[in-house]
Amino acid sequence: xxxxxxxxxxxxxxxxIVPLSVYKIVTVFSTLIAGAAVVAGFALLDxxxxxxxxxxxxxxxxxxxxxxxxxxxxxxxYVFSTRFRTAGMGMANAKDDGD
Numbered sequence: 001x002x003x004x005x006x007x008x009x010x011x012x013x014x015x016x017i018v019p020l021s022v023y024k025i026v027t028v029f030s031t032l033i034a035g036a037a038v039v040a041g042f043a044l045l046d047x048x049x050x051x052x053x054x055x056x057x058x059x060x061x062x063x064x065x066x067x068x069x070x071x072x073x074x075x076x077x078y079v080f081s082t083r084f085r086t087a088g089m090g091m092a093n094a095k096d097d098g099d
Contacts, residue, residue: 015085023086030081037074041067 018026044067046052048060 014083016083017087018084020086020088023084026081026084030077034074034078034081037070037077041069041071041074043067044070 045064046067048063048067050058
């Protein structure tokens, strides 16, 4: 697909083209949510294992699973947010470009 300047870009079906203002909002809030979710997930996991000092019999399994789930959800939010692009952004990675 050619852009306005006539250069070729490889369009990825999973990329979502949005206006710059939406891209900024998605980037800021998804990073904030993902970071908070990972920290909260590790805090839950730490509580469930009593700061990694509880014997196996005393681990709160549902709380530990919830912590792991929150970490995975935070990661999913971040990965999903990387699909957003603006119209001016190239679809290919910069490291793939030749000199």
